Amino acid sequence: MTDYQHKLEQIRRDISALDAELLELLAKRQQFTNQVARTKIDAHMQVRDTSREEQLLIKLIKQGQKIGLTPQYVTQLFHVIIEDSVLNQQMLLAQKANPDNALPLNRVAFLGDKGSYSYLATQKYFSRRPGDLAEMGCQSFDEIIQAVETNEADYGVLPIENTSSGSINEVYDLLQHTHLSIIGELTHPVEHAMLVATDTEISQLKTLYAHPQVFSQCSHFLAELGNIEVKPTDSTSAAMLRVSELADPQVAAIGSAAGGALYGLSPIKSNLANQKENHSRFIVIARKAVRVPLQIPAKTTLVMSTVQKPGALVEALTVLRDNNINMTKLESRPINGNPWEEMFYIDVEGNLQDGPMQKAMDALRGMTRYLKVLGCYPTEEVSPTRVAAASALREG
Numbered sequence: 001m002t003d004y005q006h007k008l009e010q011i012r013r014d015i016s017a018l019d020a021e022l023l024e025l026l027a028k029r030q031q032f033t034n035q036v037a038r039t040k041i042d043a044h045m046q047v048r049d050t051s052r053e054e055q056l057l058i059k060l061i062k063q064g065q066k067i068g069l070t071p072q073y074v075t076q077l078f079h080v081i082i083e084d085s086v087l088n089q090q091m092l093l094a095q096k097a098n099p100d101n102a103l104p105l106n107r108v109a110f111l112g113d114k115g116s117y118s119y120l121a122t123q124k125y126f127s128r129r130p131g132d133l134a135e136m137g138c139q140s141f142d143e144i145i146q147a148v149e150t151n152e153a154d155y156g157v158l159p160i161e162n163t164s165s166g167s168i169n170e171v172y173d174l175l176q177h178t179h180l181s182i183i184g185e186l187t188h189p190v191e192h193a194m195l196v197a198t199d200t201e202i203s204q205l206k207t208l209y210a211h212p213q214v215f216s217q218c219s220h221f222l223a224e225l226g227n228i229e230v231k232p233t234d235s236t237s238a239a240m241l242r243v244s245e246l247a248d249p250q251v252a253a254i255g256s257a258a259g260g261a262l263y264g265l266s267p268i269k270s271n272l273a274n275q276k277e278n279h280s281r282f283i284v285i286a287r288k289a290v291r292v293p294l295q296i297p298a299k300t301t302l303v304m305s306t307v308q309k310p311g312a313l314v315e316a317l318t319v320l321r322d323n324n325i326n327m328t329k330l331e332s333r334p335i336n337g338n339p340w341e342e343m344f345y346i347d348v349e350g351n352l353q354d355g356p357m358q359k360a361m362d363a364l365r366g367m368t369r370y371l372k373v374l375g376c377y378p379t380e381e382v383s384p385t386r387v388a389a390a391s392a393l394r395e396g
């Protein structure tokens, strides 16, 4: 070993020791924030306290600057730490309100196989929850719903919308006819990469495997590629499996780098999607609805059809405004057998147990032809406190 190699090894040992200490400290922080959660349960306080987050960040940014850490770095780091803290606390409160949900084994149905985006979303959602995970890959959305309805699975994970390709109509249509409830949601980044099984370069590729939706989301990149044959597969995971079996320097799959790693594939080019911010929103369904404690942010999804008269939808939406309820999504779908009539799917920020929501639901029941609550569930999005960096810098 040369002197340089010896020195490098020594420094790397020191870095690894520090990283291990950092992890210990983060785990300790998590224990404290879990104590905070228990105190908040007893005191009936909201989990999120953005003014505390702001104070904390301002102080940390100043402290960081004194020891050579940039405000951007400190802010980014603590956004991740605080997001994790908020989500863990929310989960503790939700578990406390729904003790029967703490299963030793969560049987979860999702689309595709290991490595699909639905698989990664499933892993992410259940990683925070107690109990082991039994994965049930399914071939269709209908199969997922049936698995949960017939008690073959406890939960189903369904994609409902994507920032590039919009709403997934088939899922909306299935939700109309099921008695299952939405009990959770999550947003997962869909980061398409070119994945290969052997050492190769883009210029050598002749065949590309991917799901048709992926091809459409990456159409700009594919148009520039030129002479490559694109072969559609049933799922992203099927494309990955095919490429790993062929182990050919002339073939590649498009999918996530994390999913590809499960098939021994490596990314040779990333960020292939037309839109930089390519995210999918997933819902989690179960046979039994959950109760969301008032201390955590909730969303409610409704489906309704209005009476056939001018302005009926506007009147229904006015009820939400009058009760100060924010609507985050409105989607309409045709009603099977009733041409030109629509079913409206509405997501609102609000908890079914809350006064304004109850008032709004009573009013809506009186003015709609059909109204069903698809679910009231904890919101998993934690918007970061952004003002801190700017004000910390201003204060110097």
Ligand SMILES: O=C(O)C(=O)C[C@]1(C(=O)O)C=C[C@@H](O)C=C1
Pocket: 033, 036, 037, 047, 048, 049, 050, 052, 053, 056, 081, 082, 085, 086, 089
């Ligand atoms: O101090 C609190 O109240 C916490 O819940 C802890 C914490 C944090 O992780 O620092 C998390 C969420 C709150 O929004 C503020 C701060």
